[in-house]
Amino acid sequence: AQKITQTQPGMFVQEKEAVTLDCTYDTSDPSYGLFWYKQPSSGEMIFLIYQGSYDQQNATEGRYSLNFQKARKSANLVISASQLGDSAMYFCAMRELNGGSQGNLIFGKGTKLSVKP
Amino acid sequence: ETGVTQTPRHLVMGMTNKKSLKCEQHLGHNAMYWYKQSAKKPLELMFVYNFKEQTENNSVPSRFSPECPNSSHLFLHLHTLQPEDSALYLCASSQGAVGGGAEETQYFGPGTRLLVL
Numbered sequence: 435a436q437k438i439t440q441t442q443p444g445m446f447v448q449e450k451e452a453v454t455l456d457c458t459y460d461t462s463d464p465s466y467g468l469f470w471y472k473q474p475s476s477g478e479m480i481f482l483i484y485q486g487s488y489d490q491q492n493a494t495e496g497r498y499s500l501n502f503q504k505a506r507k508s509a510n511l512v513i514s515a516s517q518l519g520d521s522a523m524y525f526c527a528m529r530e531l532n533g534g535s536q537g538n539l540i541f542g543k544g545t546k547l548s549v550k551p
Numbered sequence: 552e553t554g555v556t557q558t559p560r561h562l563v564m565g566m567t568n569k570k571s572l573k574c575e576q577h578l579g580h581n582a583m584y585w586y587k588q589s590a591k592k593p594l595e596l597m598f599v600y601n602f603k604e605q606t607e608n609n610s611v612p613s614r615f616s617p618e619c620p621n622s623s624h625l626f627l628h629l630h631t632l633q634p635e636d637s638a639l640y641l642c643a644s645s646q647g648a649v650g651g652g653a654e655e656t657q658y659f660g661p662g663t664r665l666l667v668l
Binding site: 438467476477479481484539542543 | 584591592593594596599607609639641643649652653655656657658659660661662664
């Protein structure tokens with residue numbers, strides 16, 4: 435079964451508007467971390483934001499915020515005031531504290547975001 | 552140099568060639584990783600090294616041979632590859648290799664785009 439599900443293969447957003455990228459996850463481990471990465475066409479995977487399973491507040495990092503709904507196992511990324519440079523692939527990932535494989539990072543299939551001028 | 556660097560950035564090789572990919576991290580981390588990213592597939596973890604010791608081999612064919620001489624350097628030796636091995640190979644590092652905490656955030660290099668003819 436897929437552990438990380440990103441249901442939007444592609445998204446469009448108008449420049450300066452906000453956009454939400456969806457991510458749901460599946461785990462029975464009570465301790466885990468959720469990560470979002472951005473991958474421009476150049477290929478580098480850029481870390482954006484982290485949310486721990488025990489964190490009480492939603493993570494924020496500049497224009498990025500994570501809408502963490504633990505009961506729904508959802509960790510959506512919100513990008514405010516979109517910029518042209520935000521056009522890229524976005525990956526949600528999870529790492530379990532007690533994961534069988536040394537808690538390795540498990541990635542979703544990604545969402546391609548295109549920002550329109 | 553800062554962050555994680557990878558060389559070469561692009562590589563074309565024949566099926567009988569031997570080549571090596573190099574990764575270097577300047578973050579003082581203890582864990583290093585090799586990932587494979589093929590078109591339209593999630594990132595696949597290949598190898599994990601923690602304090603220079605290999606802790607994970609994710610059923611990778613023996614034509615891929617990793618080497619980690621110290622915590623800052625990681626190599627991937629390639630021998631008699633197949634065309635289906637063409638992909639983006641990403642190296643990453645993190646402070647630790649176990650757990651889902653923020654300190655296990657993985658930072659990636661720019662990747663090596665490999666084409667096997």
